[in-house]
Amino acid sequence: MCDRLYKSINTDTIPNNPYILLTPGPLSTTKAVRGAMLRDWCTWDRDYNDIVQAIRKELVNLGSKSDDYTAVLMQGSGTFSVESAIGTIMPRSSATTLLVLANGAYGERIATIAHYLNIPTRKQTSSEISTFDLEELENTLKNDPSIHAVAVVHCETTTGILNPIEAISTIVKRYNKLFIVDAMSSFGGIPIDMDALNIDVLISSSNKCIQGVPGFGFMIFKKELLLRCKNHARSLSLDAYDQWESMENGNGKWRFTSPTHVVHAFSEALIELSLEGGIAKRYARYQQNQHLLVAGMESLGFECVIDKKLQSPIITSFYSPTSTLYTFQTFYETLKKEGFVIYPGKVSIIDSFRIGTIGDVYPEDIQHLLKAIAKAVIW
Numbered sequence: 001m002c003d004r005l006y007k008s009i010n011t012d013t014i015p016n017n018p019y020i021l022l023t024p025g026p027l028s029t030t031k032a033v034r035g036a037m038l039r040d041w042c043t044w045d046r047d048y049n050d051i052v053q054a055i056r057k058e059l060v061n062l063g064s065k066s067d068d069y070t071a072v073l074m075q076g077s078g079t080f081s082v083e084s085a086i087g088t089i090m091p092r093s094s095a096t097t098l099l100v101l102a103n104g105a106y107g108e109r110i111a112t113i114a115h116y117l118n119i120p121t122r123k124q125t126s127s128e129i130s131t132f133d134l135e136e137l138e139n140t141l142k143n144d145p146s147i148h149a150v151a152v153v154h155c156e157t158t159t160g161i162l163n164p165i166e167a168i169s170t171i172v173k174r175y176n177k178l179f180i181v182d183a184m185s186s187f188g189g190i191p192i193d194m195d196a197l198n199i200d201v202l203i204s205s206s207n208k209c210i211q212g213v214p215g216f217g218f219m220i221f222k223k224e225l226l227l228r229c230k231n232h233a234r235s236l237s238l239d240a241y242d243q244w245e246s247m248e249n250g251n252g253k254w255r256f257t258s259p260t261h262v263v264h265a266f267s268e269a270l271i272e273l274s275l276e277g278g279i280a281k282r283y284a285r286y287q288q289n290q291h292l293l294v295a296g297m298e299s300l301g302f303e304c305v306i307d308k309k310l311q312s313p314i315i316t317s318f319y320s321p322t323s324t325l326y327t328f329q330t331f332y333e334t335l336k337k338e339g340f341v342i343y344p345g346k347v348s349i350i351d352s353f354r355i356g357t358i359g360d361v362y363p364e365d366i367q368h369l370l371k372a373i374a375k376a377v378i379w
Contacts, residue, residue: 011035019339020365024157024185024315025208027359029269033212036268037261043253048260051267052252058270062279063187063194063202063220070226072219072244075259078184078205080238081217083113085201088233088240089149089178089225090119096148097122099140099177101168104128104158105346106182110151117234122147128156128347129306131163134171141175149178149200155186155312158346159305160354162186162312169197178225184208184217185314189286189358191279200225206262209282209314209358212269215262286313289357289366296370297355300377305352314358315343320351323379328353331376338372 014031021028041048056071063069074081090098098119100111103126114121124140126132132152141147150172155162165181172179178200183192187202189209194202201221207214219240226244233239237256246255276282290313294304297318305317320326328344331353335342345352357366 019336019341020361020369021359022340022342022356022361022369024343024354024356024358025205026214027207027211027356028361029211029213029265030272030360032272033265033268036264037213041260041264043258043260046251048263049250049252052247052254052258052263055263055267055270056247056252059218059220062273063192063199066195068222068224069194069220070223070244070248072221072226072240072247073254073258073263074217074219074238074240074243075215075254075256076217077214078203078208078217079109079113081203081205081219082110082182082184083117083235084217084233084238084240084243085180085203085219085221086110086113086119086151087117087235087238088229089180089201090114090117091148091232092234094120095146096120097144097146099124099144099147099150101132101137101150101152101163102126103131103161103163104153104156106153106156106158106184107151110153110182120146128159128349129161131161131310132168134164134167137168138171138174141171141177147175147177149180151180151182153182153184154192155183155190155314157185157315157354159317160312160315161306161310162190162314165192165197165199169199173198185358186312188273188279188282189314190283190312194220206266206269209286210266210269210273211359212266213262215259216266283313285362286358288363289313289361290316292363292366293355293357293370296366297373300370300374305347305350315354315356317345317347317350317352317354320345320353321379325379334376335369335372338375340369340372 011031059071187204205217206212302318343354
């Protein structure tokens with residue numbers, strides 16, 4: 001993925017966005033990423049399928065230094081890939097259980113997916129503003145031999161909390177369980193060593209930290225695990241094994257119509273990630289954005305919902321002002337007029353709002369945002 005594919009694109013002709021998306025994805029992208037979508041492609045052409053194969057290889061390289069993993073791309077949003085992975089990994093047996101760790105909406109969604117697929121499921125929950133009791137996890141795994149796999153969301157964007165997948169992995173692997181990591185809002189923006197963490201499958205999406213656009217998700221599987229999953233799937237279109245087999249044997253051919261424009265935008269986004277200096281450099285930028293945001297917001301009287309030790313650099317939740325002059329919708333519209341779009345809160349027990357610090361966003365953008373917020377504070 002080192003050669004720029006779209007040398008002919010004049011980004012001067014690409015219009016500017018009317019505002020910056022300060023969200024966990026879809027997020028603001030570069031003109032080059034948007035420009036990569038300005039022509040049509042044939043899914044049977046070798047040059048297109050070669051790009052698919054290059055994307056698959058590069059995704060594995062971003063997560064692992066070994067040859068133990070393989071990547072599968074899947075049409076749809078990231079949730080489609082979560083459902084695909086869960087439905088493909090779990091055997092069709094009432095004797096095997098999925099343990100879901102949930103401390104937010106996206107952990108709960110994994111449990112809901114398992115319920116729809118009739119997969120026996122246990123759930124360990126935590127408050128949305130804290131992470132998991134690891135002693136409870138250990139006791140559960142020790143006392144329930146039916147558990148086949150453990151699933152957790154790495155960055156739970158309900159709040160912006162970063163769950164401790166290193167500590168969780170140590171316990172999961174002590175009991176020889178499969179480890180499923182929903183890294184939807186962290187992969188590409190936070191370093192994840194799949195080899196060291198012994199992750200069996202990692203799931204993410206085209207429109208998150210790699211800074212592409214919505215249209216497909218992807219799963220990075222241990223090869224030997226995926227080879228054991230033939231005929232496990234509960235869905236034809238979301239069968240990760242069949243999709244992988246098609247891509248392996250057909251030089252990147254998807255089973256069903258692929259999002260060609262999104263694929264090319266993602267290819268460009270991977271090039272830009274490399275040019276930025278890789279995941280470590282992008283992580284540093286996201287951290288700088290987030291630290292600058294929090295310092296500025298605190299100076300304006302806002303308070304973070306999550307303890308800073310648990311906070312990710314992806315998105316930050318703030319308590320809503322208690323003044324009767326404040327409404328989120330008015331605040332939102334005021335900032336939108338200034339060129340910024342923020343997110344409503346998602347914490348069920350706290351009135352809050354969220355501001356993302358990922359995408360094509362830089363410290364100078366955060367400084368401009370803080371000036372806009374200072375102007376918007378009328379309470």
